[in-house]
Amino acid sequence: EAAVTQSPRNKVAVTGGKVTLSCNQTNNHNNMYWYRQDTGHGLRLIHYSYGAGSTEKGDIPDGYKASRPSQENFSLILELATPSQTSVYFCASGGTGANTEVFFGKGTRLTVV
Amino acid sequence: GDSVTQTEGLVTLTEGLPVMLNCTYQSTYSPFLFWYVQHLNEAPKLLLKSFTDNKRPEHQGFHATLHKSSSSFHLQKSSAQLSDSALYYCALSEGAGNKLTFGIGTRVLVRP
Numbered sequence: 603e604a605a606v607t608q609s610p611r612n613k614v615a616v617t618g619g620k621v622t623l624s625c626n627q628t629n630n631h632n633n634m635y636w637y638r639q640d641t642g643h644g645l646r647l648i649h650y651s652y653g654a655g656s657t658e659k660g661d662i663p664d665g666y667k668a669s670r671p672s673q674e675n676f677s678l679i680l681e682l683a684t685p686s687q688t689s690v691y692f693c694a695s696g697g698t699g700a701n702t703e704v705f706f707g708k709g710t711r712l713t714v715v
Numbered sequence: 716g717d718s719v720t721q722t723e724g725l726v727t728l729t730e731g732l733p734v735m736l737n738c739t740y741q742s743t744y745s746p747f748l749f750w751y752v753q754h755l756n757e758a759p760k761l762l763l764k765s766f767t768d769n770k771r772p773e774h775q776g777f778h779a780t781l782h783k784s785s786s787s788f789h790l791q792k793s794s795a796q797l798s799d800s801a802l803y804y805c806a807l808s809e810g811a812g813n814k815l816t817f818g819i820g821t822r823v824l825v826r827p
Contacts, residue, residue: 709758
C-alpha cells in the first residue's frame, strides 16, 4: 500500500516563529498535497505540487509556503506562525488522473501558542 | 467554484440499522465523486469512488450512486456495525490535477 510519512506528528510553536512540516512519499506519485483539517470546515487544500520543483496555491494559501525539492518530499512552511494556524495538517499523494486514489499521511497536530 | 455539501454533522444510530449520509455537489464540469473515511486518530482513506460507466461502487457493505440529474452521491449501508463509527467525507475531483474538494464531513456514531 502507498506510504506517506509526515514529521513531526505533534508540534507546539510560538507565535511569530517559523514552522516546517515535512512529508515523504515512497509511491513515486507526481502529485502531492497539503490540507488542514478543522471542525466545521472539513479538509481544505493549502498548497499542492505536480512534481519536483513545482508548487501551486490551493484554496487557502495565505500564511503558508510550500517546497517540493524532489519527487518524494513536500514541505509546508509557516514563516510567521499565528494561533489561527493551530490545526491538524495532512499531507497526501496521488496519481495524475482525476479518478485516482489519493493517499494521506497520519497528520501533524500543530498548536501555535 | 466547486463545492460539496454534507448536511449532517453528526449521525447517531443503533447497530444493525441502515445508514444514509447525504452528499450533493456543485461543479462546472462532470466531476468524479469519492467517499473517504477517517477513523479516530487515523489518516483519511478511500472508501469508494464513482465510475465513469454508471456502475454502482461498493466496498465493505457501503454503496453510493451518482445521480448527475440531482448532483448527488449519497452513501448507504443496509446494516451499520460498531466499526463503522468514523468521520466520513464526500469529495469531488475534476481535471488532471486531481485536487480534491471536500465537504465538511459527517461523524457517524454507531451504538450497541
